[in-house]
Amino acid sequence: MSMPSRESSISPAAWMRANLFATPVDGAITVIMGGIIVMIAIPVIDWALLSAIWVGSDGSQCRVEGAGACWPFVTAKFNQFIFGRFPDEEQWRVISVFVLGGGAIAWLAWPNAPAKARIAVFLLMAFPFLAALLLAGGVLGLAPVETNLWGGMLITLVVAFVGIVASLPLGVLLALGRQSELPIVRLVCVGFIEFWRAVPLVIFLFMASNMLPLFFPAGVTVDKLVRALVAVALFSSAYMAEVVRGGLQAVPKGQFEAALSLGMGYWRAMVLIVLPQALRHVLPGIVNTFIGLFKDTSLVYVIGLFDMLGVITVNLTDPVWFSAQTAATGYVFVAFIFWIFCFAMSRYSVRLEENLGQSRGANSYASLR
Amino acid sequence: MTQSNSPSADHIIHISGLNKSFGDLHVLKDVDLTVCAGNKIVVCGPSGSGKSTLIRCINRLEAHDSGTIQVDGKELGDDLRAVEEVRREVGMVFQQFNLFPHLSILENCTLAPIQVRKVPRPEAEKQAMALLERVRIPEQAHKFPNQLSGGQQQRAAIARSLCMTPKIMLFDEPTSALDPEMIKEVLDVMLDLAEGGMTMIVVTHEMGFARTVADRILFMDEGRILEDASPTEFFDSPKHARTKEFLSQILDQTGH
Numbered sequence: 001m002s003m004p005s006r007e008s009s010i011s012p013a014a015w016m017r018a019n020l021f022a023t024p025v026d027g028a029i030t031v032i033m034g035g036i037i038v039m040i041a042i043p044v045i046d047w048a049l050l051s052a053i054w055v056g057s058d059g060s061q062c063r064v065e066g067a068g069a070c071w072p073f074v075t076a077k078f079n080q081f082i083f084g085r086f087p088d089e090e091q092w093r094v095i096s097v098f099v100l101g102g103g104a105i106a107w108l109a110w111p112n113a114p115a116k117a118r119i120a121v122f123l124l125m126a127f128p129f130l131a132a133l134l135l136a137g138g139v140l141g142l143a144p145v146e147t148n149l150w151g152g153m154l155i156t157l158v159v160a161f162v163g164i165v166a167s168l169p170l171g172v173l174l175a176l177g178r179q180s181e182l183p184i185v186r187l188v189c190v191g192f193i194e195f196w197r198a199v200p201l202v203i204f205l206f207m208a209s210n211m212l213p214l215f216f217p218a219g220v221t222v223d224k225l226v227r228a229l230v231a232v233a234l235f236s237s238a239y240m241a242e243v244v245r246g247g248l249q250a251v252p253k254g255q256f257e258a259a260l261s262l263g264m265g266y267w268r269a270m271v272l273i274v275l276p277q278a279l280r281h282v283l284p285g286i287v288n289t290f291i292g293l294f295k296d297t298s299l300v301y302v303i304g305l306f307d308m309l310g311v312i313t314v315n316l317t318d319p320v321w322f323s324a325q326t327a328a329t330g331y332v333f334v335a336f337i338f339w340i341f342c343f344a345m346s347r348y349s350v351r352l353e354e355n356l357g358q359s360r361g362a363n364s365y366a367s368l369r
Numbered sequence: 370m371t372q373s374n375s376p377s378a379d380h381i382i383h384i385s386g387l388n389k390s391f392g393d394l395h396v397l398k399d400v401d402l403t404v405c406a407g408n409k410i411v412v413c414g415p416s417g418s419g420k421s422t423l424i425r426c427i428n429r430l431e432a433h434d435s436g437t438i439q440v441d442g443k444e445l446g447d448d449l450r451a452v453e454e455v456r457r458e459v460g461m462v463f464q465q466f467n468l469f470p471h472l473s474i475l476e477n478c479t480l481a482p483i484q485v486r487k488v489p490r491p492e493a494e495k496q497a498m499a500l501l502e503r504v505r506i507p508e509q510a511h512k513f514p515n516q517l518s519g520g521q522q523q524r525a526a527i528a529r530s531l532c533m534t535p536k537i538m539l540f541d542e543p544t545s546a547l548d549p550e551m552i553k554e555v556l557d558v559m560l561d562l563a564e565g566g567m568t569m570i571v572v573t574h575e576m577g578f579a580r581t582v583a584d585r586i587l588f589m590d591e592g593r594i595l596e597d598a599s600p601t602e603f604f605d606s607p608k609h610a611r612t613k614e615f616l617s618q619i620l621d622q623t624g625h
Contacts, residue, residue, distance in 0.1 A: 252465070252467075254463055254465050254467040255467060257430050257461075257463070257467065258461075258463060258467035258468075258469070258526075259469075259481075260428075260430065260456060261428055261430065261456055261459070261460070261461035261530075262456070262457075262460075262480075262481035262485065262529070262530070262533055263453055263454075263456045263457035263481060263485040263486075263533060264481060264484065264485055265449070265453055268484055268485070272480065272484065273469055276471050277469075277470065280471070
């Protein structure tokens with residue numbers, strides 16, 4: 001991310017001359033584009049900050065002519081936005097899960113933090129069960145909380161986390177299976193991938209929510225959230241499989257042969273030699289899939305699960321907060337929260353790539369000017 | 370010098386009636402070959418003659434279509450366990466080195482001993498350092514493969530194979546991808562290995578190396594071993610016209 005040293009000592013005026021006004025055409029483009037940016041930025045800033053309503057116990061002030069964003073709407077619905085309808089007195093359990101999971105992720109993202117392997121094992125092996133226990137309750141004296149009460153950011157993060165954690169290993173297995181020498185394995189994997197990739201996620205969610213129960217034997221019920229989680233995980237693992245396949249193809253066959261010739265079996269050669277290289281090659285694609293998955297979580301709204309977007313959408317019908325600006329305010333706020341999560345993932349992947357040396361040196365076209 | 374016909378227990382490799390095709394291309398045709406422990410065999414021949422495929426069959430990187438291959442007393446076939454046991458005893462050095470780019474040179478050398486042979490890490494590292502010393506690149510141990518020259522990478526690849534303490538070493542055109550000035554450093558390491566008594570099968574066109582090191586030279590053409598002779602016989606009185614033609618071409622070219 002460092003600026004090239006040859007530019008660092010140049011004054012702002014000189015930088016602008018060199019980069020924005022080098023030729024008359026450059027200058028014209030700069031002026032036109034600058035004008036467009038200013039024309040968009042002024043009303044946005046005015047709406048979001050200058051004319052915005054900041055306090056209020058209902059939507060009355062937001063209904064005033066010329067009012068900007070209706071921020072009190074967000075503050076008033078903030079609890080629902082985070083927890084959905086999770087009972088107030090049990091919300092400490094959600095907070096504990098956020099702190100544990102967020103803490104573990106932050107630990108892993110911190111450069112040179114100690115004991116990363118142990119934290120990773122905790123996050124992937126122990127944390128999901130611990131979180132399920134804390135959130136669902138019903139044991140250890142924790143009151144049970146039905147999943148239809150879960151909502152908001154909680155649902156978004158649960159669906160995204162499960163999808164991300166399940167889709168990478170499943171995707172890797174599918175990608176390996178697709179290359180298998182065994183025709184049955186190959187056929188099953190190709191069939192799975194092509195089936196899940198060719199049908200929209202929304203349809204799977206509808207089917208998981210409405211059709212699947214018809215096939216279960218009488219008396220057997222599977223929680224709606226669990227069904228949605230399975231659908232999302234399988235759907236994204238099909239995409240992940242194709243990303244990983246690209247990475248596998250980029251690893252020369254000689255790497256696998258060298259590993260075999262040292263006496264390693266298929267799985268050792270794959271896990272120790274081929275996959276570390278393959279996954280590095282496609283890290284941007286993997287993160288891209290994660291980001292896509294994170295945003296797709298809002299589709300669970302269609303089966304009656306209320307994620308961040310769902311909570312805001314439902315509250316738009318609240319007559320207390322009815323105003324011309326309520327919807328825009330809510331959607332901008334949700335968009336902003338989604339953006340924070342996705343941008344963080346994107347930046348983290350950029351840093352990972354830099355650490356892995358993939359964006360430097362001979363691999364970077366930027367160095368070939 | 371030629372011991373191929375003496376039936377004895379020290380036949381470490383025994384190949385008979387070997388056939389291999391890639392689709393319509395019949396690459397190996399009824400190949401028979403016996404190798405005794407300690408043999409140094411150089412395989413040469415025009416490109417496409419099947420020499421690489423032959424040695425790749427010996428550690429089953431290629432599965433043969435018919436015939437039998439016994440290595441170190443084990444028959445190579447569909448039994449994966451036997452194949453992996455053989456691969457542990459047979460080191461292979463590739464034209465493109467195939468070092469693992471995501472691991473340091475030392476890790477390249479210690480990975481298989483630790484993972485496959487279950488050697489404790491400190492011991493594996495000690496042994497790897499000793500072998501890196503032997504191939505004269507101990508100072509490169511903590512670098513990554515792409516920081517080394519081609520010759521250094523190939524020597525590291527040889528050390529990596531030796532770390533598994535193999536009984537047999539296969540070399541598949543080990544110097545073909547190297548710049549000319551680096552060929553000698555790799556050949557010197559191979560010479561040192563030969564003097565240490567290692568059983569070696571080397572696919573190469575380095576005729577100087579063949580003359581000094583080999584006790585048998587095989588000449589292959591169109592999937593058959595046409596010539597199997599001591600270096601003196603091979604260079605001075607080759608039996609086949611194809612061998613003579615090949616020798617005159619390759620000796621002209623390299624100026625020997």
